[in-house]
Amino acid sequence: MNLLIDARQLSKTFVLHQQGGLALPVLSDVSLQVAAGECVALTGPSGAGKSTLLKALYANYLVASGSIRIRHQQQWVDMATAQAHEIAAVRRHTMGYVSQFLRVIPRVSALDIVAEPLLEWGYSAQEAQQQAGAWLARLNIGERLWSLPPATFSGGEQQRVNIARGMIAPRPILLLDEPTASLDAANRAVVISLMREARQRGAALVGIFHDEDTRDAVASRIFQVPLAHAGHA
């Protein structure tokens, strides 16, 4: 088995200093291993820590304890202890994140937003733009929109731009937070095919999919995020 994610004994407690130091345990002692070609769907009741776990894997949230080893260019990098520039390198080359919300510089066109990860991989501007166009077309973003900044796009269009940007570079690991949340059936089907194709090329996927049909269509395994017990900080 070709392991790409090896997270062990993760614990995370939010301490809200504005609320008198209120401590909210969200993860306690969570371990998750994911191999190449797998798609793991995180499940559990709302507030169980699915999103927190996903963000912890990406080092967007800090864990209080545990290790998050990521297979990065033939080496293991522990995201829980890595330096900022090492985490940046892992994110650039190895681990992508598709969130529900697009956050970009206001004036940049949709095409450039999608092409950017490929430029960081060293593709020429022409090749990157060509591929970006192909991704946008596949996700049903009409060519007349490509040169426009997505700020004025509909929620579903923005999410599809976000998916194209998050998936265009063939990174070995993809983290997906509700990638189909605001999409219609036709576009959901496109995103499902894209996720399956990523698995076929050997990527490891970890995602939160509220929609059961999507989950059944892409997930190879369910991981129930265990409820955190109070007092474990």
Next chain:
Amino acid sequence: MSQPVLSVSGLAKDYGNGQGCFDIDFELYAGEVLCIVGESGSGKSTLLSTLAGRLRADSGSVRFCDRDGRQHELTELAEAERRRLARSEWGFVTQHARDGLRMGVSAGANVSERLMALGQRHYGQLRETAAQWLEKVEISRERLDDRPSAFSGGMQQRLQIARNLVTQPRLVFMDEPTGGLDVSVQARFLDLLRRLVHDSGIAVIMVTHDLGVARLLAQRTLVMQRGRVVEAGLTDQILDDPQHPYSQLLVSSILQA
């Protein structure tokens, strides 16, 4: 990974009344943008000026690695050598463009000055390089002979960028560069800066009070309070999962547009 452009350890500048900056440690690599955030009076600008050698450090070390791989200890540098590095290896973009530009000479002369200081003399070439840089920062080359006083605030700020980047420095310091710009000009400035960082691999240290700017541009952020770094890390981690009480206060105080 190659060695850092800048390694800072134990840096302090003490104004004597508790003001200044203390115990500063960080490293900065080529192609990285680091934002320093915090309220007014938290020591952000003092830190920036101390790093750039504009203020004399009271203790600690700032090691700069130049383009030939030579290390320079900036806190012990002679003034002449500091000026040479400042011209060839660094840029410094001030909050008010008027402080960073020479208002009495043309836009072209503003851009060419550093090139001439490095020994370039060919008039036609200087003029062409200056015109190209004006276009890079989206100012028409027809404005080459106009003085900056005839430019809008946003254009002056972009001219200041061109003036600083023309010698392709390794490291650029910026003190609230978007402070006085209206939002549409700010968006243009951010886009420009992002492209310049990407294309030339420069490292940037930027003081800002705008966390939105930090999120869009900076991989890393330092949060300062009362002269000390209270939290340091990836920008998105600090904004989405702030740990220190002051960072939490700062993040929870952002206006949602």
